[in-house]
Amino acid sequence: MILLREVEKVYRRGSEELHALKGIDLEIGKGEFISIVGPSGAGKSSLLHILGCLDLPTAGTVQFDQAAVEHMSEKQLDALRRDKIGFVFQQFYLMPGLSVFDNVALPKIFSKRGDKKDGVAALIEMVGLKSRMAHFPNQLSGGEMQRVAIARALVNGPEIVLADEPTGNLDTENSEKIFGLLKSLHAKGYTIVMVTHNHDLAQRADRVVTIRDGRIQ
Secondary structure (H helix, E strand, C coil): CEEEEEEEEEEEECCEEEEEEEEEEEEECCCCEEEEECCCCCCHHHHHHHHCCCCCCCEEEEEECCEEHHHCCHHHHHHHHHHHEEEEECCCCCCCCCCHHHHHHHHHHHCCCCCCCCCHHHHHHHCCCHHHCCCCHHHCCHHHHHHHHHHHHHCCCCCEEEEECCCCCCCHHHHHHHHHHHHHHHHCCCEEEEECCCHHHHCCCCEEEEEECCEEC
């Protein structure tokens, strides 16, 4: 599904260069559940941004369904991110002035496929928030907000879900619930890639990828 070969990522700050990724080779197959672990500053988020086409490599090649990402136009990249990739972030990024329903429906505004409300209620029910559809983010717990974020990530029917520290702001009980939800999505056929500092949860994925100093160990 996703293939990385000799991927390098260099960030430049004036005359300074930060080599975040160094010669990364990685294959992610359709239907896998992969966890990415490593110390802070190891390159985990940089790798996830490359996998999600939020950033392009400085060198090397990235293929998504056998198409070279680095040769795509910005319009093609937008379509790829919108239609095939769902993102879940540690900070939730919910709109405070929108209800649960409208937060989940928001990505459909940027999609030209189908009714803007089609399937939204079913997704909210799937993540266990049927009774919270009209609530606003400040009326929800951290775990509930993360479930809203997961429903939002699924609303355009992606093939892969990329989760960056999805349990990082949650207590143990809610972390288990969110991980259980990701496992249930995996059972439904979604490909899941999760960056985490939680080694207990990481070991329960199908495969653990360890990154240190910008290299896969």
